[in-house]
Amino acid sequence: MPLYEHVMIARQDLSNTQAEGLIEHFGAVLSxxxxxxxxxxxxxxxxxxxxxxxxxxxxxxFLRSDAPAAAVQEMERLMRLHDDVMRVLTIKVEAHGEGPxxxxxxxxxxxxxxxxxxxxxxxxxxxxxFAPRGDRPERSxxxxxx
Numbered sequence: 001m002p003l004y005e006h007v008m009i010a011r012q013d014l015s016n017t018q019a020e021g022l023i024e025h026f027g028a029v030l031s032x033x034x035x036x037x038x039x040x041x042x043x044x045x046x047x048x049x050x051x052x053x054x055x056x057x058x059x060x061x062f063l064r065s066d067a068p069a070a071a072v073q074e075m076e077r078l079m080r081l082h083d084d085v086m087r088v089l090t091i092k093v094e095a096h097g098e099g100p101x102x103x104x105x106x107x108x109x110x111x112x113x114x115x116x117x118x119x120x121x122x123x124x125x126x127x128x129x130f131a132p133r134g135d136r137p138e139r140s141x142x143x144x145x146x
Contacts, residue, residue: 004065009058009087019059029075035067
C-alpha cells in the first residue's frame with residue numbers, strides 16, 4: 001500500500017486531549033477504510049504565519065499512514081468537513097523516516113538545552129587574519145568616499 005504523511009492544524013481553543021482525540025478519530029477512519037495509522041505525533045500549539053479563520057495559533061499534528069488512496073481521500077474529506085480542523089496537508093512518500101520528525105527533534109533539543117552545532121555555541125573562532133581598519137590597503141575597485 002502507498003505511504004502518506006499528513007499535517008493537520010486544529011483550532012487553538014481546543015484542549016490538548018481534544019486535539020489528540022482528533023488524531024485517534026482520523027486514525028480510526030483510516031483503519032475502517034482498509035488502512036492503518038503507522039505513527040502520529042502531537043506537536044502542540046504553534047503560532048501560524050497568518051490568521052486562518054480568525055485564529056493566530058493552532059494545534060499541529062503529524063500522522064504517518066499506510067493506506068490505499070480511497071482511505072486517504074475519505075479521511076481528508078472528513079477532515080475538511082470537521083469544524084475543529086482548519087488545514088490539512090497530505091503528501092505521498094516513498095518511505096517513512098525513522099525516529100521522530102524534525103519538529104520533535106527540535107523540541108527535544110530545546111528541552112535538553114542542547115546547543116551543539118547551533119548558533120548559540122560558535123566555539124573558538126581563533127585569529128581570523130583581519131588587519132585593523134587603519135592598516136588595510138585601499139580597494140581600487142570602489143569609488144572614493146565623499
